[in-house]
Amino acid sequence: MPRKTPNRRRLFAGLATLIIVLVIVGGFALSGLADFDLEGRATRLVEFDDHGNRLSGTLILPDGAAANTAPIVLLIHGDGPQDRFSHDGYLPLINSLLDGGIGVYSWDKAGIGNSTGNWLDQSMNDRANEAMAAFAALRNLDGNQNRKIGFLGFSQAGWVIPDIANRLPDAAFHILVGAAVNWQRQGTYYMRTRLEALGTRPDEIAMRIETAHNMDNRIFGPDSTYQDYLAIPHNQEVMAQDRYEFVKRNIGSDATGSLETLTSPLLALWGEDDLNVDPAHNAAIYRKLALPNNPLNRVIVVPDATHGLLRSQLFNYQLADQMPDIVKLAFVVMGRHAYAPGAIDHIITWIKQVTQIP
Known part of the structure; x- marks a missing residue:
């Protein structure tokens, strides 16, 4: 019997992926499209200054009475020229947080969208300073003096949030997704x-x-x-x-020193199938250095999940622009369901526990 050539194996694998995508697309039947829509949400433009730059972002609060007391998550971008919603890629997560009674603030990186400056001029310490300026801007808004405000960051934020956590005791919590440790x-x-x-x-x-x-x-x-x-x-x-x-x-960035002294509540998550950072190695570092520092701390490796906690069977690419168009369509159609099972629930449940909201 003739052996299959590599080209034929790749063809069969591609066809299998396409079939899986089409089945899921049909099953969800466009139900995820609403997750990319913020129409009807309570949004507010919030701008702040940092080191000569004017940063522009959007604050979105949950519907109804919860808006007055909801905790707020500040989103910290990973690498690259990202606008406040990461080219709409954040929207399913944002809508999930809003439905969970949690507000969100995110801003355009320096030099992107409506923000001035150039994010490539920044060190990781500069990024932490910028995030703390954003925190101060939110804290100074009417009604926010006693509100629980924390951070949720991705990938490169692994060098930003631990620094913030050691310098900003007023932050209520810190969450990292796919955090890097050593550059x-x-x-x-x-x-x-x-x-x-x-x-x-x-x-x-x-x-x-x-x-x-x-x-x-x-x-x-x-x-x-x-x-x-x-x-x-x-x-x-x-x-x-x-x-x-x-x-x-x-290039010399390393978070281990900051993790050893970090005492505020921390949730760190990695996808088990992360292609960008080593999930097992980095989770082990967090378990050793950060987990014992606060009883609320959690370190979780999510099964069948990517660098961004999406379902790895469909979405495991190192860069978003490597995704075929059919896979990008699946993400749009699936919305929050594109995330690995339980991934978003881990985040929402933990924030509620830390901030003591029902």
């Missing part, structure tokens, strides 16, 4: 999973990772310049200078 180790994991997906041999993966480490030391060292970076041979897209400077500024 260079995350880069290694990301590169390894990408090469494995391409079918690269283990010995070649090891060689390419070692080469990348040596190159990083050369081009992102304290005395290195953008001209040094441009002078090396490139087999992939060349970084713009502001991106180069951003990486150089932040």
Whole structure:
């Protein structure tokens, strides 16, 4: 019997994925579309200043009487040029939080949407300072002086929120999704999973990772310049200078020191099938360093979930723009149901427990 070629295996795998997507799309029958709509929600423009930048965001509160006392979550973006709703990708999560009686505030990154500046000019410490300025802006709104306000951040926020938690005792809680811990180790994991997906041999993966480490030391060292970076041979897209400077500024980021001293309530979640950060390794660090610091702390690895806690069977891609159009359509149709079972419930239930709302 002839063996299936790799191309045929990929074709069969693609067809199987397409069939699964179509079945789910039909089953949900457009019910998730409402999760991308904020019409009828109580929204308010909230702008604030930080280090010469004017940041613009939207505060959304739950319906009815709950709006007056609801806790508020400030969303902290991961990497990339994200607007306040992450190109609408946050909306199913936001609507889920609102339905759970929890308000949400999110703002455009510096230089994105209606915010001034350039987010690539920031260090992780700068991002923490900006988030604390957002917190202060919300606290100063009428009726918010005693409201429970906390943070929910993604991926790169793993270097932002632990810093905030150690410097802002007034924050009621902190939540991290797919948190990175060490910049260079995350880069290694990301590169390894990408090469494995391409079918690269283990010995070649090891060689390419070692080469990348040596190159990083050369081009992102304290005395290195953008001209040094441009002078090396490139087999992939060349970084713009502001991106180069951003990486150089932040490549030494490591959250372990902040995690050891973090005492305010913390919920940390990873998807079991995360392709961007190592979920088992990072969860183990959080269990060791942060979990004992507060009885409310929780560390959860969600089964069958991606970097962003979506269902990994359908949505496990390192970058959103790698998703085929049919998969993007499935996300729009499914809305909050695109998340792995229980993922959003973990977040809502824990916030209610910490803030003591019914």
